[in-house]
Amino acid sequence: MSLCAILCPASSRLPRRSAAMPTSSPTFVGAIDQGTTSSRFLIFNRRGEVVALHQLEFKQIYPNPGWHEHDPEELISSVERCVDGAVQQFEAQGHSRGQIAAVGITNQRETTVVWDKTTGKALHNAIVWTDTRARDLVRRLKARIGAGELTQRCGLPLSTYPSASKLLWLLDNVPDVKDAYERGNLAFGTVDAWLAYKLNGGPARDVYVSDPTNASRTMFMNLHTLDYDAELLEWFRIDRDKVKLPKIVRSADPDAYGSLAGTVLRGTKIMGCLGDQSAALVGQKGFTPGLAKNTYGTGCFLLYNVGHKPVISSHGLLSTVAFDFGEGRTMYALEGSIAVAGSSVKFLVDNFGFIDESSKLSALAETVEDNGGCTFVTAFSGLFAPYWIDDARGTIFGITAYTQRGHIARATLEATCFQTKAILDSMGKDSGQKLTELAVDGGMCNADLIMQTQSDIIGIPVSRPAMRETTALGAAIAAGFAAGVWESFDDLKDVNNEGKTLFRPQITAEDASERFARWEKAVQMSKGWSS
Structure with a gap:
């Protein structure tokens, strides 16, 4: 069955379109x-x-x-x-x-x-x-x-x-x-x-x-x-x-x-x-329940398609509209936001002088095999979803005489991955639907190390498209449906697939659970630093 058939009855496939575009020219x-x-x-x-x-x-x-x-x-x-x-x-x-x-x-x-x-x-x-x-x-x-x-x-x-x-x-x-x-x-x-x-x-x-x-x-x-x-x-x-x-x-x-x-x-x-953020979900073709995207920018915004009815979160997330493509056919999403993602990289550049430009942080992190026991809770202005801890502040745990710049760099990148894991866990509890793959976009996703780490921690594949202008593509898809450029969701199945990279978990579930437990312990210890 096509995606359109799943989402739209025969009488209302997609928005009422303008006259079909001529096929004689692109x-x-x-x-x-x-x-x-x-x-x-x-x-x-x-x-x-x-x-x-x-x-x-x-x-x-x-x-x-x-x-x-x-x-x-x-x-x-x-x-x-x-x-x-x-x-x-x-x-x-x-x-x-x-x-x-x-x-x-x-x-x-x-x-x-x-x-x-x-x-x-x-x-x-x-x-x-x-x-x-x-x-x-x-x-x-x-x-x-x-x-x-x-x-x-x-x-x-x-x-x-x-x-x-x-x-x-x-x-x-x-x-x-x-x-x-x-x-x-x-x-x-x-x-x-x-x-x-x-x-x-x-x-x-x-x-x-x-x-x-x-x-x-x-x-x-x-x-x-x-x-x-x-x-x-x-x-x-x-x-x-x-x-x-x-x-x-x-x-x-x-x-x-x-x-x-x-x-x-x-x-x-x-x-x-x-x-x-809805446009990015559409640009990633997150048309059906259980699909999600995460945009790694200055902060992170993760949207999870929950279907035709809104789900009001009881686990610290926001409920929003994913898209409305006509005839009452509306999809909703749960949303989780991370205040500090790419800005933590900028922090290491501007404030600590670890490297001279943000694009080199992943290379610095790759100079070591792991985080050396360090965990960095990047709560520069508190923690957002799903914790909502206003009095938390940025805290690095586990520093020893062994700690090098590369370990701090790894811990910084891992912080975003751990918070994404926490949001996904909350989304699963709220929606009752298991995520099978996470689509990603945004500047930080350019780094293979970050995406592999993300897949390891959440235990599912992470899909990175070759063309990462997914937010703008989502707006084009919405307009293209109305204009008749695309007739159904099936028409988009091959859009932006070429050159896609799929990162699969390379550590055991037990190892991932142990790492996340250490992160959760650090979150609890970061509380109360701002009165």
Whole structure:
């Protein structure tokens, strides 16, 4: 049975598509990848190969300790410049811009933008998902009656992470935002909604939409209904008559997202949208329950497909929407986040001077056979999922006169692998489904040593694709489904398979268990270092 047959009844295979693309010339799909530090535009062929790419970094704004902002207009201008740059490369290869069937969007999640719905002007810098300025507000919210029941509806616990706390902070602290709210002119959105709105030309077209993978990160959407929840909004004391919320539409849709009003692709339709971690799961073809991906970046984000119904975690994980590809066919995921992954490597470079660049850490770790008895709990700002230990701090255990730089390097790399193991164990308990293979992407997965260590510790194969632009590929897949570039999930079975590397466990289960037990002991000993 095909994947499409499993997921979709005969009457609703995938999203209603635009007319099938002609087969006389090659067809391509564009993907806007608007991330935390840079914007990119990539063009993929039907085999999932990148044929053109343009990337621009933009300014990071840190007004106060713990605060992190972006200029909303710079997000738009950087995206538009990337579109033009990639298309220029594309046409230099002899292709025509008319061969680009559609454009998809993937974006940093939770980052919050507010603007005047009559003028389209942003009323404040975007507050980035990493921002913690709302911590006192969150502390007060946690004391409010009903706080413990929110997760059952929206899948997220109260924290500074979701968009809700960021919007409430803006309403409390920025007069222009408060004034627009009182006049009923306030528009709120995550970055996907802002992109769709502005790339369509702003108030002239007033395209104001968000997909469930992004809307589920606000705390305003009910995971079960995929719509805004009146009781959630009331609990947060948000008046729907005073703030405009984007309409929640499918992740793949031929009409809802409008079309580009500017750039050299003017008139090209936007047909797909996925939050970045969901996009990576789709790009790794994690379409069925029991499949998972882990993105090894500055931090780590592990998404585990749990099927057609949300699973509310009782083991320290987040519940979210994996994707919605139409006709009510929605897949959900459990999510675990690791605060420190690639940043621990940067720490050894910048703070300890172990090596002169991050790419050489794996080579340093390979100068020794093992960690020499060292365990490094990289809790620089506490531990995230599944531990959630705020007062833990980075701690190295087992140092002796024998310890060398290579041992510390190995222990640093192993820390991410052990935390991934802890998250996977929690996901198995919550979902009741056993993971059989872990798909990986992100910068750290380039190192064979890390991936082999990961496979050894979790006891299952780790699959690393040759083409690792899986987040952007996920956005292209969403748009490609709506455009008819791909007809079913079966059409993608050979996409990005060539050159895949599979790492299989090379140690016994008993050895892996012993190593993990040592890690868990170290975690417990790292508690209480910050009052």
